[in-house]
Each structure stands twice: as C-alpha cells, then as structure tokens.
Amino acid sequence: MNTTAKTLLMLGLLAAAGVAVVYSGVYDVAADVPHTRPVYAVLELARERSIAARAGRLEVPDGLDDPARIRRGAGNYDAMCTGCHLKPGAQPTELSRGLYPAPPDLTRTSVPVAQAFWVIKHGIKASGMPAWGRSMGDEHLWNMAAFVRQLPQLDRAAYDALVAGSEGHSHGGGETEGHSHAGGDEATPHDADAPHAHDGAPHGQGAPHAHDEAPHGEGAPHGHDEAPPAAAAEQGTTHVHADGKTHVHPPRRTHADDGHAH
Ligand code: HEC
Numbered sequence: 001m002n003t004t005a006k007t008l009l010m011l012g013l014l015a016a017a018g019v020a021v022v023y024s025g026v027y028d029v030a031a032d033v034p035h036t037r038p039v040y041a042v043l044e045l046a047r048e049r050s051i052a053a054r055a056g057r058l059e060v061p062d063g064l065d066d067p068a069r070i071r072r073g074a075g076n077y078d079a080m081c082t083g084c085h086l087k088p089g090a091q092p093t094e095l096s097r098g099l100y101p102a103p104p105d106l107t108r109t110s111v112p113v114a115q116a117f118w119v120i121k122h123g124i125k126a127s128g129m130p131a132w133g134r135s136m137g138d139e140h141l142w143n144m145a146a147f148v149r150q151l152p153q154l155d156r157a158a159y160d161a162l163v164a165g166s167e168g169h170s171h172g173g174g175e176t177e178g179h180s181h182a183g184g185d186e187a188t189p190h191d192a193d194a195p196h197a198h199d200g201a202p203h204g205q206g207a208p209h210a211h212d213e214a215p216h217g218e219g220a221p222h223g224h225d226e227a228p229p230a231a232a233a234e235q236g237t238t239h240v241h242a243d244g245k246t247h248v249h250p251p252r253r254t255h256a257d258d259g260h261a262h
Contacts, residue, residue: 031100055118064113064146073147075166089156099128110152117145136171
C-alpha cells in the first residue's frame, strides 16, 4: 500500500470508530457528568473561536460608558439574567448550579463588550444561554452589554441603585407583544425570570405538583406551595385529583428539606 492508501484506511477506521462510539450510547450527555477532557477542550475552543470571529466583525457603538445606558441595561439584566448569572452578593441558584455548561458568574467575569453583545443577541447552542435578539432590539442589547462590562466592579448597593434608577424591565419596542411585568402575580408564559409559571393551570391526574399563587422568587424555576400542608389546606389549595380524592401534599413535595425557601 502506498502512503495515501494507508492514510485513507486510517481515516476510514477512525470514522468507523467514531460512529460506533456515538451509536453505542456510551457517551454520557447528562448535565451532571462533565464532558471528557478532549471533548471539553474541542467544544471550548470552538465556542471561543466562533464568538471571537463574529464579535470581531461588529461595529461597537459610541457612548457605551454613558451612565444612562448602563442604568438602562441594569433593569433588564436584573429581570432577565440573574437566575443564571447572579448579582453581587447573591447565592448560586438552582439554574446556575444545574446547568452544564455552567453559566459564568458575571459579577466575577469580565466580558469584552462586543463579545457580550454577540452572545446576548445570538445565544450559545446546546447551552442554557438563549438568543435574546429574538425579542429585543440591538439598542437594548448594547445597553445590557455595557452594564455587563461594569458588573464586576459593582457591589450590591451600587447594583441595587442602578436597577432602581433604571426603567425596570423595558424593551421599549424591541419586545415581544404582551410583555408586561406589572405584578408578580400574573403568569406571562415567557417571563424570563419565572420559567415555569403554572398558576391557574388545571391540575389533572398527571400533575403531581400543586402550583399555587405563591410569588416566584428569583432563580426559583418552580412555583411550589409556599405554605406548609396544614396552612395550604386552610387556604383551600388542597390538591383535588381527577378521581375526586383530595389530599394535601406531604412535606417532601414542598422540597423543604433540600435547602429551598419556597
Ligand atoms: C437559563 C440560563 C441563562 C440565562 C437566563 C441567561 N444566560 Fe447567559 N449564559 C448561560 C450559559 C449556560 C452560558 C455559557 C454557555 C457556554 O459556556 O457555552 C452563558 C453565557 C453568557 C455570556 C458569555 C460570557 C463569556 O465569557 O463569553 C454572556 C455575556 C451572557 N451569558 C449574558 C447573559 C445576559 C445579559 C442574560 C440576560 C439577558 C443572560 N446571559 C441570560 C445561561 C444563561
């Protein structure tokens, strides 16, 4: 065999081995089991190169140091991002701990502004990072990128002041229609900070959890009954099954034993 034939044979064998690995199901896609080192290295490099190439082509607008822009970005960040990326002085959340790849703690990670803008706008495949450009105009995305760039310098008081001084969660026209955050009690299905708002959903047989009107805390993806079972019964939130039986959920359903403050 000449060299070319040998090379082709080797490549063929490698490809066959790759296919065999994929089909056998041996590779673990579980989010609680890290990638193997080589896979991690390849994915990491692919992400870095992909973002760098695209962010490098962006035209960064002037005035991103303008305090007014940073302030505007703060309100949206606080409403849409803290569940995964945290805020100064906050504890990790269920989302920030459970996602893999893990969302970077943006209070400790400094991200160049064009890179931040690109990632916020387009999201990252096969990760929890959504493409916010689907619902928000570039102006708002740059404001958030400008805010994200400042974030590692902010303590909690400075952070809170910026959020309070912002226009709250406003997309100012770039938003999807019907987006309203007036109160904590309405269940807008696309609330970024309340991904599972089950308020008012009929509880049929297949609904193991009682989701009541309890306010959804930040980063708490599930709205579980806030009240202990007895109190829940007093409030008339007893779970009625389709077969007519009623029952109050045992404490383990409230997740009260795993560190949740629901
Ligand atoms: C559901 C969880 C989730 C939400 C909500 C979320 N992100 Fe992310 N974000 C991620 C994950 C996960 C990554 C890392 C992806 C990776 O490493 O491949 C990420 C990456 C990023 C990065 C890239 C950081 C870097 O070092 O390049 C930025 C910037 C970012 N997110 C900003 C935001 C902003 C701003 C918001 C709110 C508008 C937001 N994210 C909302 C999960 C989330």
